[in-house]
Amino acid sequence: MVGGFRWAAMFPDEVWEHVFSFLPADADRNAAALVCRAWYRIERRSRWRVFVGNCYAVEPAAAVRRFPEVRAAAIKGKPHFADFNLVPSDWGGGAEAWVEAMVEGWPHLEELRLKRMVVSDDCLELIARCFKNFKVLSLVSCEGFSTAGLAAIAANCRNLRELDLHENEVEDNCLHWMSHFPESFASLVTLNIACLEERLVGLLHRVPQLVDLGTGKFAAQHHPELFSKLESAIAGCKNLKSLSGFWEAGPTYLPAIYSVCEGLTSLNLSYATIQGPELIKLISWCKNLQRLWVMDLIEDDGLIAVAASCKLLQELRVFPSDPYGAAQPISLTEHGLVAISAGCPMLHSVLYFCRQMTNAALLTVAKNCPNFTCFRLCIMEPHTPDYITRQPLDAGFSAIVESCKHLRRLSLSGLLTDLVFKSIGASANCLEMLSVAFAGDGDAGLHYILSGCKNLRKLEIRDCPFGDKPLLDNAAKLETMRSLWMSSCSVTLGACRQLARKMPLLNVEVINERKRGLPLELQPDNCPVEKLYIYRTVAGPRSDTPSCVWILR
Amino acid sequence: MSPPLEHDYIGLSELPFSAAAAAGAAEDGALNLKETELRLGLPGSESPDRKEKVGLTLGLLPKVFGSGAKRGFSDAIDGAGKWELTSGGCGSEVEGGKGGALFSPRGEDGGGQLSGHGNAGKDVAPKADGQERKAAGQVGNSAGNDRGVAPAAKAQVVGWPPIRSYRKNTMATNPSKDKEDADEKQGPGCLYVKVSMDGAPYLRKVDLKAYNNYKELSSALEKMFSCFTIGQCGSHGIPGRDGLSESRLTDLLNGSEYVLTYEDKDGDWMLVGDVPWEMFTNSCKRMRIMKGSDAIGLAPRAMEKCKNRIRISF
Numbered sequence: 001m002v003g004g005f006r007w008a009a010m011f012p013d014e015v016w017e018h019v020f021s022f023l024p025a026d027a028d029r030n031a032a033a034l035v036c037r038a039w040y041r042i043e044r045r046s047r048w049r050v051f052v053g054n055c056y057a058v059e060p061a062a063a064v065r066r067f068p069e070v071r072a073a074a075i076k077g078k079p080h081f082a083d084f085n086l087v088p089s090d091w092g093g094g095a096e097a098w099v100e101a102m103v104e105g106w107p108h109l110e111e112l113r114l115k116r117m118v119v120s121d122d123c124l125e126l127i128a129r130c131f132k133n134f135k136v137l138s139l140v141s142c143e144g145f146s147t148a149g150l151a152a153i154a155a156n157c158r159n160l161r162e163l164d165l166h167e168n169e170v171e172d173n174c175l176h177w178m179s180h181f182p183e184s185f186a187s188l189v190t191l192n193i194a195c196l197e198e199r200l201v202g203l204l205h206r207v208p209q210l211v212d213l214g215t216g217k218f219a220a221q222h223h224p225e226l227f228s229k230l231e232s233a234i235a236g237c238k239n240l241k242s243l244s245g246f247w248e249a250g251p252t253y254l255p256a257i258y259s260v261c262e263g264l265t266s267l268n269l270s271y272a273t274i275q276g277p278e279l280i281k282l283i284s285w286c287k288n289l290q291r292l293w294v295m296d297l298i299e300d301d302g303l304i305a306v307a308a309s310c311k312l313l314q315e316l317r318v319f320p321s322d323p324y325g326a327a328q329p330i331s332l333t334e335h336g337l338v339a340i341s342a343g344c345p346m347l348h349s350v351l352y353f354c355r356q357m358t359n360a361a362l363l364t365v366a367k368n369c370p371n372f373t374c375f376r377l378c379i380m381e382p383h384t385p386d387y388i389t390r391q392p393l394d395a396g397f398s399a400i401v402e403s404c405k406h407l408r409r410l411s412l413s414g415l416l417t418d419l420v421f422k423s424i425g426a427s428a429n430c431l432e433m434l435s436v437a438f439a440g441d442g443d444a445g446l447h448y449i450l451s452g453c454k455n456l457r458k459l460e461i462r463d464c465p466f467g468d469k470p471l472l473d474n475a476a477k478l479e480t481m482r483s484l485w486m487s488s489c490s491v492t493l494g495a496c497r498q499l500a501r502k503m504p505l506l507n508v509e510v511i512n513e514r515k516r517g518l519p520l521e522l523q524p525d526n527c528p529v530e531k532l533y534i535y536r537t538v539a540g541p542r543s544d545t546p547s548c549v550w551i552l553r
Numbered sequence: 554m555s556p557p558l559e560h561d562y563i564g565l566s567e568l569p570f571s572a573a574a575a576a577g578a579a580e581d582g583a584l585n586l587k588e589t590e591l592r593l594g595l596p597g598s599e600s601p602d603r604k605e606k607v608g609l610t611l612g613l614l615p616k617v618f619g620s621g622a623k624r625g626f627s628d629a630i631d632g633a634g635k636w637e638l639t640s641g642g643c644g645s646e647v648e649g650g651k652g653g654a655l656f657s658p659r660g661e662d663g664g665g666q667l668s669g670h671g672n673a674g675k676d677v678a679p680k681a682d683g684q685e686r687k688a689a690g691q692v693g694n695s696a697g698n699d700r701g702v703a704p705a706a707k708a709q710v711v712g713w714p715p716i717r718s719y720r721k722n723t724m725a726t727n728p729s730k731d732k733e734d735a736d737e738k739q740g741p742g743c744l745y746v747k748v749s750m751d752g753a754p755y756l757r758k759v760d761l762k763a764y765n766n767y768k769e770l771s772s773a774l775e776k777m778f779s780c781f782t783i784g785q786c787g788s789h790g791i792p793g794r795d796g797l798s799e800s801r802l803t804d805l806l807n808g809s810e811y812v813l814t815y816e817d818k819d820g821d822w823m824l825v826g827d828v829p830w831e832m833f834t835n836s837c838k839r840m841r842i843m844k845g846s847d848a849i850g851l852a853p854r855a856m857e858k859c860k861n862r863i864r865i866s867f
Contacts, residue, residue, distance in 0.1 A: 084712030141717065167719040172757055172777075271723055323714045323721075353714060380714045411715075437713065462712070 008038030017046040026051060045069060052076070053457075053482050055117065056507065059539045060098045064105030071110045072136070073102065077117035079485050079533055080435075081460055083141060086487055086531070088513055090546040094144075095119045103130040111136035118142070124149030128156035136162040143169035151177035166214060166244070181206070204233035212266075213237070215245030231256040244268030244293075254282055261285035265312075268293040270319045280305045290346075293317040296332040296353060303336035307343025315349040315374075316340055323353070323380060334361035341368040349374040356387045357414055362396025366403040375400055376411035382438035382463070385415040392416055398423035401431070411435040421445040425452025433458040440464045450474035460485040468495030475502050483535035491532055494525025499534070500552035507541055508552045509533040520550045722758070744834060750778050750811070750842035761834045767826055771813065778842065815840045 008016065020043055023029050033043040048071040052063065055077045064070075077093025095117045102109055109131045119142045127134065134157045139145075151174045153160070204210070230253065234240070240260045246269055254274065264286050269279065270293040279298050283289070289310045296318050298306070306313065318332065334357050340347060341364065348371050357379050385392055393414040401407060401424050408430055412420065416439035424431070425448035432455055439445070447470035449459065459481065467490040471478075478484055478499075493510065500508040511531035512520060520527075541551040722745045744761040757777050764770040813825040817836040825833065825840065 081712065083717045084715045085718055086712045141719065167717060169719065271720070319720065320714060320716070323716055324709060378714055382710070382713065435715075437715075463710075 006036075006038070008036060008042070013042050016042045020046055048072065050074070054535050054537070055093060055095075055098060056539060056542050057482070057535065057537045060101035061105070062539070064101045068105065069108075070106050071108060072113075073106070073109065073111070074113040074115075075117065076115045079460065079483060080116075080458070081462065081485055081487070082116055086462065087533075088511060088546065088548050091511070091549060092542065092544050092546070093117045094544060095123050095142075099123045099126050103127075107131065108133060110134060113138040113140075114142055115140045116142065118144040119149075120144050121146055121149035121152070125152045128152040131157075133159055135159050136164075138162065138164040139168050140164070141167050146171035147174040147177040150174070151180045154180035162212075164212075164214075204237060208236050209239055210237045211239050212242040213240060213244070214268075215243070227253060227256055231259065235259040238263075240264065242266035242268075242291075246272040246274075254278060258282070258285055262287055264289060266291040270295055270317065273297065273321060276302045284309050286310060288312055291315040293319070295319050295321045296330050297321050298336075299331045300333055300336040300339065301331070303332075304339045304343075307339045310344065312346055313340070313344040314346050316344075316347065317351040318353055319351075320353040320380060334358055337361065338364050338368075341365040346371075348372055351376040351378075351411075353378045353380060355380050356384070357393060357396070358386045358388050359391065359393055359396040359399075360386075360388075362393065363399045366396075366399035370403045371406065372400070372404040373406055374409040375404065375407060376409065376435070377413055378411065379413040382413075383415045384413075392419075394420040394423070398427075401427045406430050409433045412439055413437065415439075417441050418445040418448065421448040425449050428453050430455055432456065434460070436461045436464055438463045440466060443467050443469045446470035447473065450477045456480075457482045459483075461487070461489060463488040465490055468492055471495055472498060472502075475499055478534055479503060479505055479536050481536065483533065485531075485533050486529075487531040489532075491529045492525060493520070493523055493527040493529055496529055496532060496552050497525065505536055505538070506534055507537050509535075509545075510550045510552060511548055512550070513548045746815075746837055746839050748774060748777075748840040748842065751844050753778060753842075759840075761837065766830050767833075771825075774813065774840075774842070811842045811844060813840060814843050 016039065020029060020032060023032065026049075029043055029047060033040045044066055045068065047067045048069050050063065050067055050070050050073050052058065052073070052075045055075050075095075075098055077095070078087055078091060081087055082091070082093075093116060095114055102112075103126055107130065110133050112127065112131075112134075113136070117139075119139060124145055127137070129152075137153060137157070137160070145168075147170060150165070150170070153163070154177060204213075234257055237260065241264060243257060243260070243264060243266070246254075261282065262285060265288055267283075267286060267289055268291075269282075273295065274282075275297055276299045279294065280302050283292070283302070283306055286292075287309060290312050292306065292310065292313060292315070294302075294317070298318065303318075306316075318336075321330065332354055334354065337350070337352055337354070338361050340350075347369055350372065351374075354377075357377065362377075379393075386396070394417055397410075397412055397416070397420050401410065407428060410424070410428065410431060410433070412435065418441045421440060421444070424434070428434075431453050434449065434453070434456065436459075442465050445464065446461070446466035449456070450470055451474055456477075461484075466486065471491065472495055496508050496510055500506065509532070510520060510529050511533065513530070517523070541553065545551060745758045746761055748757045748759055759770070759773065759777075761770070764773065814822050815825050815833070815837045816822050816839050818838060822841070827833075828836075
């Protein structure tokens with residue numbers, strides 16, 4: 001403090017609170033809290049939204065104590081690669097500790113969003129019972145609960161506004177959990193669940209104000225009566241902006257949604273095995289679409305149609321319909337991606353699974369879309385080069401990072417050498433998350449990333465020839481990041497031990513699923529580490545590690 | 554450095570020599586599963602050990618045919634040009650002749666080899682220097698393969714392409730329009746199929762790998778759907794084997810009880826219990842608990858399929 005001047009005394013606390021409420025990001029509030037004790041006190045008492053990117057980075061009780069007025073919390077658990085079965089199922093990410101602390105310290109909590117966590121029915125029942133004004137529950141990619149837990153939520157949370165349950169492993173043991181919703185559910189605006197179409201009609205009639213609907217199965221024997229019931233029920237939802245689900249959708253029932261297509265801003269058809277022509281027909285109605293998730297059955301032709309119809313498109317995800325099959329004649333190639341990049345000026349987020357790519361196409365995409373914030377390309381066969389020139393795809397991805405100055409998330413694929421990492425390290429100044437697989441030549445690749453990319457938060461790497469040296473040389477960088485995952489690389493136990501000794505604010509987790517051999521403490525330094533997860537934390541080593549995880553100190 | 558172990562499928566016509574030798578060992582004609590189990594490899598080579606329940610089981614028509622297994626094999630070749638799965642079967646007779654659906658080795662084998670499950674192949678794997686790891690992974694769809702030649706094994710790497718398990722499971726039970734695409738691919742360790750029940754408002758999904766036999770499966774299903782009336786869709790059985798008892802089936806169908814049916818890879822709806830458990834889990838795409846009265850049209854066909862096999866073997 002300058003000469004003892006007390007900034008805080010300039011105005012009453014309420015004024016500072018009001019000022020802080022304009023700070024857009026938590027990082028800004030964090031900075032304000034460091035100015036002086038008074039600001040720290042005022043800021044912490046007025047923060048009502050908290051995001052915990054790694055549930056093990058801080059003790060739940062400490063978080064609750066620091067910010068006693070929180071109304072909305074979001075917490076993430078397992079590393080991203082858990083989505084692809086790379087993380088043992090008992091690794092952790094349990095929600096109990098957090099829910100118990102929140103029930104204790106945040107009785108006025110209204111909103112809870114959990115991702116990749118293990119949530120038990122007990123947790124759901126606690127939430128349902130203890131948070132009197134609970135409005136929003138979002139569970140994404142979670143597991144450990146059943147429909148009995150959901151019944152508790154439906155029955156007790158009278159003010160529920162948003163129930164978002166997508167991509168969870170839910171045990172279905174309570175057949176009628178949805179009937180626990182009150183008869184007239186005026187507050188519900190988001191309902192994202194799986195249910196059969198007969199019940200869907202009934203449900204839609206009870207929640208005509210729905211903004212966001214996720215269906216489940218969207219196919220049945222053709223019953224004209226059911227069709228028209230469904231059509232009118234959906235048409236009755238005048239506020240519908242977002243549709244998803246559509247498992248097993250057939251052409252029979254799809255026209256039931258035509259009436260709401262023009263109002264849709266978000267459409268998720270990524271589970272629907274609808275062929276190109278039907279897709280084109282449907283999407284041509286959706287002139288205001290901002291987000292489209294679809295299967296590669298849409299093919300290049302379909303994407304060309306999207307590029308012509310959906311001028312407001314911001315986010316596109318194209319998923320593979322047959323990821324493991326022999327090369328099927330699905331005509332989805334780099335041309336579709338180029339067409340979209342040319343036709344949709346507002347496009348900023350892409351996830352694209354395909355089987356072939358060229359540097360030229362990527363250069364064109366980079367030129368067309370300098371505003372990308374998220375670019376994830378997955379060429380399904382590892383090490384695939386440019387199929388025309390047979391060169392690595394370094395030039396293409398380099399063009400992307402050099403052109404897209406606001407790129408925050410990038411996933412690489414195809415044949416790549418250390419050169420691409422040099423470009424990324426040098427140019428990707430806004431990059432926060434990088435996913436790398438089957439790429440690079442050696443240690444230099446990882447060193448370029450860790451010594452560059454000044455905003456990097458999450459780095460996940462699999463099957464790359466990166467070893468100990470770049471890790472140890474850039475140990476300090478790891479404390480500026482949320483987490484690092486490395487699997488099937490060339491890291492040794494000795495380097496991990498060194499890193500753990502050098503960096504007390506990191507948890508260095510070595511994951512070894514093999515039951516044979518010596519326990520890890522007795523293994524020599526040159527023992528290869530199969531899976532490594534490093535994250536910064538102020539909570540110290542966690543106490544719930546399973547037998548396959550060692551935290552090195 | 555020696556290249557990683559490679560196990561390619563080879564043209565079927567090359568198989569029989571080792572297969573014949575294997576089958577020939579079953580002297581007494583009684584079908585011994587182990588004896589007729591074929592392991593893949595080039596003729597004359599030793600194929601690596603696999604876990605019992607994972608992997609392929611091909612049985613050759615045994616000597617009951619006549620002058621030895623070789624003749625049986627050439628009959629099979631001349632017939633549909635396809636291999637027939639013959640392990641176990643209706644009673645003690647052997648299925649033969651009719652072109653059967655080909656197999657798909659379990660994802661667990663292909664995937665498991667490369668994950669941290671303590672498998673031998675894994676020691677070779679982690680040198681990520683651009684070498685592609687090959688394991689006896691999945692066979693592509695070969696049901697429609699006229700020449701009867703299985704395509705080369707495709708390497709399957711754990712967690713690649715990066716698709717969420719949730720999506721994989723949902724897609725696995727989502728029938729694709731393309732018939733060629735008949736092989737569901739499952740992640741290592743699970744095999745989810747949908748189970749619907751006539752009159753029930755919900756579909757359920759079950760992991761077939763969680764059960765070892767029909768009894769376990771049917772009691773699990775009974776528990777799941779217990780709020781609806783279920784007849785004895787549990788253990789069908791030829792005395793002593795997992796198979797279908799004709800008289801038992803008629804009893805079931807006379808009442809209005811429910812029966813458990815499944816759609817197999819050919820798209821046919823069959824009664825559960827018809828074929829050996831392994832074969833069932835390899836070919837089941839989804840299940841449906843039907844009212845007994847609806848299944849009447851189904852049963853004779855299932856029995857017919859079985860009868861045909863019995864007939865042809867002699």
